[in-house]
Amino acid sequence: MSLTKIIRPFLMRRARAIERYATDAERLQQDVLHTLLHSGERTSYGRQHGLAGQLSYEAFVEQVPINTYEELKGDIDRMRHGEVDVLWPGRVGWYAKSSGTTNDKSKFIPVSPQGLRDTHYRGGADALALYLRNNPDSRVLDGRALILGGSHQPNYNLPHSLVGDLSAILLENMPWAANLLRVPSKQIALLADFEEKRERIAREAVRCNVTNLSGVPSWMLSVLTRMLELAGCETLDGVWPNLEVFFHGGIAFTPYRELYRRLIPHEGMHYMETYNASEGFFGLQDDPADPAMLLMLDYGVFYEFVPLEEEGQEHPHAVPLWGVETGRNYAIVITTSCGLWRYEIGDTVRFTSKNPYKFVISGRTKSFINAFGEELIVDNAERGLAEACRETGAVVREYTAAPVFMDGQGKCRHQWVVEFATHPTDLARFAALLDGTLQRLNSDYEAKRYKDITLQPLELVVARPGLFDDWLRSRGKLGGQHKVPRLANDRTIIDQILALNA
Numbered sequence: 001m002s003l004t005k006i007i008r009p010f011l012m013r014r015a016r017a018i019e020r021y022a023t024d025a026e027r028l029q030q031d032v033l034h035t036l037l038h039s040g041e042r043t044s045y046g047r048q049h050g051l052a053g054q055l056s057y058e059a060f061v062e063q064v065p066i067n068t069y070e071e072l073k074g075d076i077d078r079m080r081h082g083e084v085d086v087l088w089p090g091r092v093g094w095y096a097k098s099s100g101t102t103n104d105k106s107k108f109i110p111v112s113p114q115g116l117r118d119t120h121y122r123g124g125a126d127a128l129a130l131y132l133r134n135n136p137d138s139r140v141l142d143g144r145a146l147i148l149g150g151s152h153q154p155n156y157n158l159p160h161s162l163v164g165d166l167s168a169i170l171l172e173n174m175p176w177a178a179n180l181l182r183v184p185s186k187q188i189a190l191l192a193d194f195e196e197k198r199e200r201i202a203r204e205a206v207r208c209n210v211t212n213l214s215g216v217p218s219w220m221l222s223v224l225t226r227m228l229e230l231a232g233c234e235t236l237d238g239v240w241p242n243l244e245v246f247f248h249g250g251i252a253f254t255p256y257r258e259l260y261r262r263l264i265p266h267e268g269m270h271y272m273e274t275y276n277a278s279e280g281f282f283g284l285q286d287d288p289a290d291p292a293m294l295l296m297l298d299y300g301v302f303y304e305f306v307p308l309e310e311e312g313q314e315h316p317h318a319v320p321l322w323g324v325e326t327g328r329n330y331a332i333v334i335t336t337s338c339g340l341w342r343y344e345i346g347d348t349v350r351f352t353s354k355n356p357y358k359f360v361i362s363g364r365t366k367s368f369i370n371a372f373g374e375e376l377i378v379d380n381a382e383r384g385l386a387e388a389c390r391e392t393g394a395v396v397r398e399y400t401a402a403p404v405f406m407d408g409q410g411k412c413r414h415q416w417v418v419e420f421a422t423h424p425t426d427l428a429r430f431a432a433l434l435d436g437t438l439q440r441l442n443s444d445y446e447a448k449r450y451k452d453i454t455l456q457p458l459e460l461v462v463a464r465p466g467l468f469d470d471w472l473r474s475r476g477k478l479g480g481q482h483k484v485p486r487l488a489n490d491r492t493i494i495d496q497i498l499a500l501n502a
């Protein structure tokens with residue numbers, strides 16, 4: 001009997017419960033906040049800031065400041081050394097390692113048992129529930145899931161305490177029954193060397209009936225390409241005829257969409273975006289026809305939002321979910337069941353609707369170019385590249401961009417390094433289309449480009465094949481959840497990449 005048919009009724013109950021998001025958002029979020037505050041009473045951070053279950057949202061905001069990683073780092077390090085009841089009740093043994101800050105190579109985000117259950121795993125189950133709701137004829141659970149993960153290592157040599165990629169933490173703690181439905185084996189999935197891992201995953205997965213994929217698009221593409229080489233096939237239809245969905249996240253899918261269409265040409269293939277970060281699981285694409293994601297309101301996450309124009313100010317004014325406006329860019333602030341209190345995660349979003357609350361990721365608070373007042377964000381870049389690709393037949397694999405503050409002729413511009421999977425028919429036209437689309441999307445950029453007075457036309461540098469992988473390898477970040485920074489306000493990263501572009 002079909003396992004999908006057995007499990008579907010249970011997941012449909014949850015899919016129906018999610019419909020409350022459209023009518024009951026404020027109450028759901030208030031309930032989450034009071035549950036978190038009740039737990040916070042039992043921590044040293046809670047005692048320091050007067051946390052109590054009966055606090056109103058207004059009192060909570062008055063007593064707890066907005067925090068970056070630097071503000072919580074001391075408490076997190078105490079937790080990593082085994083201290084209990086610091087930011088969250090009890091001892092937290094798992095820490096998701098993510099990209100660093102100005103002062104540190106890496107951040108270590110606590111992942112409590114409660115956070116695993118009520119946020120991360122719940123998000124995975126809800127992704128499946130919403131997918132099955134939208135695809136009633138699916139047989140997604142009748143085969144294997146190819147799930148990519150990172151690796152982990154001991155945390156200060158404390159017993160039962162580890163640090164690593166969030167994906168490794170999820171795989172390590174996954175219920176035994178779920179392990180029967182996935183590939184590769186845990187031993188292979190947790191390998192630290194990505195190139196060895198890719199080879200072994202490809203060899204194991206090619207023999208399985210894979211029906212669904214989960215992972216970061218760039219790393220999944222690398223594994224699939226190697227597997228096709230081993231199978232001697234040009235498309236995945238010849239290897240996995242029952243493949244039906246890719247649950248993707250971590251980076252924007254736009255640059256990879258055409259590549260996946262070529263690898264998986266059959267019309268029955270589905271793509272569902274997820275927003276699962278080290279700090280929590282926040283969003284799911286609930287409508288295949290709408291790129292916006294549904295904000296998940298009844299997990300262990302309470303949300304606040306800082307208008308982007310106030311981000312970085314000494315005392316920014318955050319609003320709760322019921323105070324946001326559509327069409328406006330916000331930096332996300334979260335309070336979670338992993339002990340993050342009013343924590344700014346660094347992502348920016350723009351709401352497209354409020355009944356229910358749906359959003360698109362518009363960028364990173366530190367991933368933009370504003371060297372000349374142009375305020376170029378990642379959302380602009382992704383849409384500009386998509387237009388240039390559409391008009392020239394190009395496919396972009398990776399890219400990064402940064403300002404040229406002044407060259408030998410005293411000229412300023414943006415410099416883009418782009419690695420193409422398929423080169424444009426006309427490189428100069430691609431650059432002109434990208435530049436023109438950015439002007440159309442961003443009035444500040446358009447003003448600075450006016451008559452080439454402040455900014456010259458952008459410069460396009462074609463990257464050699466594998467350049468960005470080589471840069472990640474040189475930084476010890478090949479594989480896992482590591483990503484190429486898209487936009488930067490200085491030249492540190494782009495100069496490192498250009499130095500390898502021989």
